Amino acid sequence: MRNGDPDNKSLSGPSWEENIRRVVPYVPGEQPPVKDNIIKLNTNEFPYPPGPGVQKALQSLDADKLRLYPHPDAEPLSSAIADSLGVGRDQVFTGVGSDDVLSIAFLTFFNSGAPVLFPDITYSFYEVWADVYRIPFEKVPLDEGLHIVKEDYFRENGGIVIANPNAPTGISESEDISWFEDIVRNNPSSVVIFDEAYVDFGGCSALPLVNKYDNVLVVRTFSKSRAFAGMRIGFGVGSEKLIRYMKDVKFSINSYTMNRAAIELGLSVLSDEDYFRKTVARVVSTRERTKKELESLGFETTDSKTNFIFCRHKTVPAARLYEELRQEGIYVRYFNRPRIDNYMRITVGTDEEMERLCQFLGSIL
């Protein structure tokens, strides 16, 4: 056929390109080639390796089993996650990273004509999913101190998404669960999602609300605090009904999303609880120490409850610092977006890496 031939107008109707689903994709942090001298502090990965249980499980993976499809509900991992949190086994939806869980949740729950609400400064994937699924949304401004004003979410909407602690600000909204419950109580007609990718590093979890309200989804990941970004494991916790709706949508797209190796290794992560607590505590203490050093270099920082530091220098523009760090092989994240274009988001690495970062900044400031 000559349908693509531009000279043959009579056969060619409108171009196929007029009818594609056009989207502006999410841009993940750069993944430079792994080299000895590079310090990678730009995608909030964990600085320490997974624990000893994972090493052992990796060695005993059975290649023969790879002939078989994995369990469609990612069992026994989903049940192990449920048991570790003290929720029912039908209350967990396991996905290929929490991005997968969030994407399915957007597709499942946000179907009204009313706009889905989330902060103007938050995980930038939310608006990308809204866009690709043609979901109307409205970005609600954070206040001057980069805090969420919860009353702004007490109005008609098609759903609510709150990252807590928030990214890239690092701020956790409250130590009191009633702050979160207020948002849920005022929104009985929509699903409220709490994205808790960073909650293991500090901040208050909304998890207890899933047994009190059937319209709450709490989403977490193994990518940050569990040192498992490369394996892609995330999960959502909600009422049985809520989770069932998500599974219906998932099984309408791809039944076998979690591969066998990820399920096996994910189980072993849960067996490394001591290691998990110790290494997370180490990251938190490195965070606090680095914050003080950055402040002594003239940076202002937010009260981060995560594994990253959100900071701006009192006099030197972030874009310049970001570029100079990059030249030095130190990768941090810079967002050229309104209100935060003078901030850098710096993942908390090892003590040694943070020391090198601070020394270099000290040498150019």
Ligand SMILES: *Cc1c(COP(=O)(O)O)cnc(C)c1O
């Ligand atoms: C990192 C991150 C995610 C996604 O993590 P996965 O690797 O897909 O599990 C989701 N939400 C926020 C706020 C994040 O920072």
